[in-house]
Each structure stands twice: as structure tokens, then as C-alpha cells.
Amino acid sequence: MLDQIRGGLFGAAVGDALGATTECMNKEEIQEKYGKIKTIIGGGWLALDPGEVTDDTDMMIAVANGITQSPENPIPAIGEEFLKWHRRNPRGVGRTISHVLSQYQGDWFQTAFHVHCAQQGKSSGNGSLMRCLPVALAYSDQEMMEKITFLQSKMTHYADEAAEACLIYNRIAFRLLKGENLKTSLKEEIMNTCYSSVCFRKEPDCPPDGYVVHTLIWVLHWLWNCHTFEEVVIEAANRGGDSDTIASIAGGLKGLEAGFHRLPRRFTEILRVKQELELLSEKLCAVRQRI
Template structure:
């Protein structure tokens, strides 16, 4: 179980660190500049260090810390962690979350609704999906797991499309933690949803920050590629919102294969590796405690 939890968190961070090199680039631009990006080399639009991660990992860490602080009712603590992160002047904050921060006056859900209105109803970004995995890692009980998955989404992303994607994603993660097979888990959870038609054909939508498109691309890589490397390299080299899509896909794939099976040359590069390992241990302890309660 600990190996899976570690694999999930490192899967997010590795996808983020790899994809940071190609974020906002087109496939053609990536080919011209890099050929194919297979290693964590840094650079990109944020000029990151090799192994440096971005908002995807930072907000995943924030969600994990909030849950660790207050397992029963983590939303306020998750919010406190978001604000601590914001105060570090991060290199990248997604549009929806930036507007929410600007209008936050003590109630996250009200700020999310205001942001939704200010953005003319476009609050279905992928920013709550990219950070939601710690909820599935900590909460064994599926009803509670779904409830917190939705709440951590709604506190910044008013649109139901965002919370719907978080539920499907974390239900897949929940199955992986029971040792179910990844493809079987995905196919079971996307049945009768808008994601049902994901096939061996590349999704007919841009690999951008709209949560439905990001989810379609992440599921496409997960359903059609076998190894962890293939999944995160695939997502990285399409460009667009590549760091987030690689993080979303990398989280589930890392959970499936486990930390010990993640490539060393990726794991060792992650600058935040001690913090991620510490958080994985704490989430594991919480899960064990709750499972045995």
C-alpha cells in the first residue's frame, strides 16, 4: 500500500517535471526544439530547474497537507495550504485559481462562484483534477472519498465538469488501491459517462486546460500505453497543457505500478522528493488507521 501511495504522488511530480519543459508548446515546436523529450531536463516557458515541479505538484502537496491536518473536515486546512503556497509567489498559477485567490474573502465556495461569473462561466479548468489524488490515497471509505473529492474541487472550480472528473479519477485510484487492474478500473468507471468513448484513436480535442479535454487525453495515454515512461513521455510530447496532463496520467499510472517500479532516473531528479516521501508516509498511516478503525 505504501509503495502504491508513494508511486501515485511521485507519478504526479514526475509528469509535472517532465511536462514543464513542453507546456504551451505545439507538437511541431517540440519536435523542432527537442526531437522527443524523454528525460527531466527543465527549461520550458517557466525556465524550471531539472526536477523542479510546478503548480500541479504544489497544489497536490497542499491537498495532502490539509487532509493530514484535519482528516474529518479538511477543506479549510486545504485552503490555508493554498494561501501559504500563493504567498510563495509561485511561477505559475492557473487562471481559475488566480481569480479565486483575488476574490477570496473567507469563503472558498463563494470565491469560486464569483470566479465562475467573472470568467463568464468558464470555471471548468483542470486545476482541481490535477491535485485531487491525495483524497483517494487517504480516504478508504468511498462515500467520504467522493464527498471530499467534490468539495476540494468546488472550493475553486464552480463547474460540475471539474468535480465530475475528480470523482471519476479518484474512483479509478480507489480501485487501484484495491489492486484492480488499471485498464479494467478505467473502463468500469467511464462507463455511461462523457468519457465512455475513449479509444485507441487520439482524442478529437486539443490537449488544453479544459478539464474534459485534459481528462480525455490522460485516459487516452493510460488506456493505450503500457509502461509508466510511455504514458508520461506521450503526454509530454503533445504539448499544450502537457505538465498537467502528464501529472494527471502519471498519478494513476504511478499508483498502478508502485514507487519501486518507477524509473530511478526520474525519481532521483525530483527536487521535492523528501517532502513527497514524507507526505506519502503520513497518508499511508492515516489510511491504515482508518481502515483498521
């Protein structure tokens, strides 16, 4: 269990660090500049050092910290972790999250609603999906897992599409932690949803952008069509668009399936947050044994 939890956290961080190099580029631009990205080299529009991560991993860590501090009622603690992180002026924060964290005055869900209205109902970005995996890792009770997954999404993203994507993703993760095969888990959870066509298309007919539905479609596409963890994150990173987030979200599930011991060391050893992820893996595992 600890190896799987560690694999999920590290898998997400590796995808983030790898995909950050190509974020906001298209496939042709990536090919012209890099050929094919196969290692974590940093750079990108955020000018990262090799092994640095983006807001995707930072917010995932914030969710994990909040859960480990207060497993029975983690939302207030998660919120405090969000605010603490935002006070450090991180780079590349998404619009919806930035507005919610800047305007928060005591009620997360009310603030998310106000931002949703101010953005003409557009709060269905992928910012809550990219951070939700620790909820599935921490809770062995499915009802509790789904409740916290839903609430952590609604803290910043009022749109139901965002919460639905988080639930589908974490239900797949929950199945993996019960020993189910990834493709079986994926098929069971996307059946009769807008994501079911992933199993039948050669490639998605939408851009790999930050809209949560498009993001999850591309995540599921890579998970369905790639065999190894390395293939999943490399293919996602080299497709461009919102590549750090798509590679991170896909890498989290594939890393969870593979376990940490199967992740390439050239990816895991370079991460700047590796010690933090090691400690959080142990803490989340301990929570799972209690809750």
C-alpha cells in the same frame, strides 16, 4: 499500500516535471527543438531547473498537507495550505485559481461562485483535477473519499464538469488501491460518460488543452494506449499543449498502479520535492489506516 501511495505522488510529480519543458508548445515545435523529450531537463516557458515542479505538484502537496493535518474535516486546512502557497508568489498559476485565492474572504465556495460568474460561467479548467489524487490515497471509505474529492474541487472551480472529472479520476484511483487492474477500473468508471469514446478512438478529437474535459480525455487516452509508466509520461509530455498537467494527472494513476519501486530512478531521484513526497506518502498511508 505505502509503495502504491508513494508511486502515485511521485508519478504525478515526475509527469509534471517532465511535461513542464514542453507546455504551451505543439507536437511539431517539440520535435523540431528537442526531437523527443525522454528525461527531465527543465526549461520551458517557466524556465525551470531540472527537477523543479509547477503549480500542479505544489497544489497536490497542499491538498495532501491539509488532509494529514485534519483528516476528519480537511477543507479548512487545505484552504490554509492554498493561501500559504499563494503568498509565496508561485509562477504559472491558472487564471481561475489565481482569482479565487486573490479574492478569498472566508468562504471558499462563495468565492468560487463569484469568480465563476465573473468569468461568464467559465470555471471548468483542470486546476482541481491536477491536485485531487491525495484524497483517493488517504481515504479507504469511498463515501468519505467522494465527498472530499467533490468539495476540494468546488473550493476553486464552481463548474460541475471539474468536480465530475475529479470524481471519475479518484474512483479509478480508489479501485487501483483495492487491487483492480487499471484498464478494468478505467472502463468501469467512464462507461456511459462523455469519456467512454476513449476506448474506441485511435486519438482524441480535441486539443490537449486546459479544459478539464479535454484534459481527462487525453489522460485516459495515454493510460488506455500505453503500457508502462515511462511510456505514459513521455508520450504525454511530447504531445504538448497543457503537457505538464496531462502528464502529471496520467502519471499519478500509472504510478499508483506500478508502485514506486517500478518508477525509473532517473526520474524520481532528480525531483526537488522528493523528500517532501516521501514524508507525505507515509502520512497519507497512516491516515488511510485510521479513516
